[in-house]
Amino acid sequence: GDSVTQMEGPVTLSEEAFLTINCTYTATGYPSLFWYVQYPGEGLQLLLKATKADDKGSNKGFEATYRKETTSFHLEKGSVQVSDSAVYFCALATGNQFYFGTGTSLTVIP
Amino acid sequence: DADVTQTPRNRITKTGKRIMLECSQTKGHDRMYWYRQDPGLGLRLIYYSFDVKDINKGEISDGYSVSRQAQAKFSLSLESAIPNQTALYFCATSDLPGTAYNEQFFGPGTRLTVL
Numbered sequence: 627g628d629s630v631t632q633m634e635g636p637v638t639l640s641e642e643a644f645l646t647i648n649c650t651y652t653a654t655g656y657p658s659l660f661w662y663v664q665y666p667g668e669g670l671q672l673l674l675k676a677t678k679a680d681d682k683g684s685n686k687g688f689e690a691t692y693r694k695e696t697t698s699f700h701l702e703k704g705s706v707q708v709s710d711s712a713v714y715f716c717a718l719a720t721g722n723q724f725y726f727g728t729g730t731s732l733t734v735i736p
Numbered sequence: 737d738a739d740v741t742q743t744p745r746n747r748i749t750k751t752g753k754r755i756m757l758e759c760s761q762t763k764g765h766d767r768m769y770w771y772r773q774d775p776g777l778g779l780r781l782i783y784y785s786f787d788v789k790d791i792n793k794g795e796i797s798d799g800y801s802v803s804r805q806a807q808a809k810f811s812l813s814l815e816s817a818i819p820n821q822t823a824l825y826f827c828a829t830s831d832l833p834g835t836a837y838n839e840q841f842f843g844p845g846t847r848l849t850v851l
Contacts, residue, residue: 658837669740669826669842670779677837715778719837722786724769724830728778 628653632716632727639706639734647701647730649690649716657720659683659692659699664713664729673701673714706734739763742827742843750851755814757846759827766832768810769840770794770802773824782825785810817850824848 633648651659658677662670674683679694688703699716711734716727740761749755759768770782781794783802791802799821803811814821824847828840 658839660839662842669844670828670840671842672839675839719833719839722784724781724840726779728776 628657628718628720628723628725630716630718630725630727632714633730634728636731636733639732641708641734641736642705643734645701645703645706645710645732647714647716647732649699649701649727651697651699651716651718651725653697653718653720653725655720657718659690660717660719661688661690661699661701662715662717662726664715666712670715706732708734708736710734738844740827740829740841740843742825742846744846745844746847748849748851749817751818753817753850755817755848757812757825757827757848759810759812759843761808761827761829761841761843763829763831763841764807765829765841766807767830768804769828769830770800770810770812771826771828772796772821773826773845779826782812814848814850817848819850822848822850 629652660675661673663673664670674685676683676692682691690701713729713731715729743758766787769784771779780796785804801813827843830840831838
């Protein structure tokens, strides 16, 4: 069935380091792909999305490219900040369902 | 004001009690969802509703029931709470798919503890 697999955490980085969080998916049809972010004590917020192959979603310095050939949607940021500390979820929407990864906790230290 | 609200935000209850969690939205979306979040398990779908007359079970519906009172309101009930229902519960909404699938919008969550 449809599913999302994302890199397990936790991930700890120093400020200004490069970030990659891997996400791969299994889906039939033509899913849309999303990255959500959850800050401590809050609900999930959409970070970025891509709706078709080769689309690149971007927001707040984060980017992810919808790669159909590798069924991936890896999240990247060139220089992380302390304020990026949060849990990141990869998700896909297909048919009438949404599927979420298990989340990757990121801590950025000064 | 928040587009998706949940009440209560925190609740502590005892085993066997009936609990209702409420969700309201002002986004005008037809589709609403209830999830629970547990450490290491991500989000798991409990129930979803595509309109007032449409209710569907999700991955983990046992022990839960829902009511869609209006387009804007979707309630989750635990008829007889048990400790392994201790979790963070989220309500979400989404618009109808267009040429692509639209994102979900989440409420702030309800932290439920069952003693």
